[in-house]
């Protein structure tokens with residue numbers, strides 16, 4: 001089956017392309033690097049010929065509300081238009097567990113709040129649901145690869161302040177596997193939640209990650225600290241009881257990452273640490 005992966009060069013996209021090919025599918029990565037741009041439409045008509053499924057795991061280069069809104073609205077509208085013309089039978093998109101909740105939360109007075117990013121993801125989901133193409137939206141929890149970014153954004157000198165709310169993060173490998181299973185199945189025309197195999201308190205998750213990488217920062221549980229400038233409560237970040245769970249545990253992932261990059265867990269992939277959601 002021909003499956004076009006929009007954002008197929010990214011963290012999740014590159015893993016997804018590999019997994020789909022391992023299962024015998026014709027998986028085609030598509031992104032500006034390979035001459036396909038969903039913002040301009042460049043390359044879309046050609047790449048979508050004979051495609052049965054399109055998986056959108058692209059991301060906005062900016063998390064500012066206006067930029068992200070413009071990215072997801074324009075890219076999704078273009079994709080839908082070209083998919084309709086090409087006869088694509090299933091549109092799959094990756095979004096974030098709690099997007100609807102995070103989009104509605106009050107932003108704190110923190111200047112870098114990313115509530116706007118979640119409003120943009122919500123707009124993307126709405127366009128998909130309202131189109132006539134059968135779809136599946138995968139809501140994933142925070143990637144393990146993203147832990148250092150959470151720590152960095154919540155740091156004030158050597159102190160990291162985080163609300164002790166629940167989080168159920170997962171490995172990017174598990175995200176890609178879950179998206180791959182959805183992409184090769186029938187469209188569900190709704191949201192499917194996926195999460196990691198264990199829940200943590202947010203402060204404890206980050207503390208474990210930093211400690212493993214011998215990072216000297218101190219993590220403090222602070223109920224008033226938001227999540228990237230958005231107020232969160234106990235269950236804002238965690239999926240419901242029907243979520244499909246990944247297999248990789250955080251401690252094993254830390255050990256594996258340390259051995260595969262050779263410089264400790266603090267050396268998370270650049271693409272992950274630059275991502276703020």
Ligand SMILES: NC(=O)c1ccc[n+]([C@@H]2O[C@H](COP(=O)([O-])OP(=O)(O)OC[C@H]3O[C@@H](n4cnc5c(N)ncnc54)[C@H](OP(=O)(O)O)[C@@H]3O)[C@@H](O)[C@H]2O)c1
Nearest residue numbers: 007009010011012031032033037038058059095140142143
């Ligand atoms: N971080 C988290 O914890 C988390 C949790 C749940 C869900 N998600 C969602 O996961 C998705 C993927 O995240 P990721 O970290 O894998 O992303 P990423 O590594 O930042 O990759 C982004 C991809 O988007 C592509 N792209 C950018 N602009 C494009 C355009 N105009 N046309 C086509 N492709 C374009 C990039 O292509 P180039 O390489 O060519 O620039 C790249 O392949 C996001 O939508 C995000 O909302 C993230």
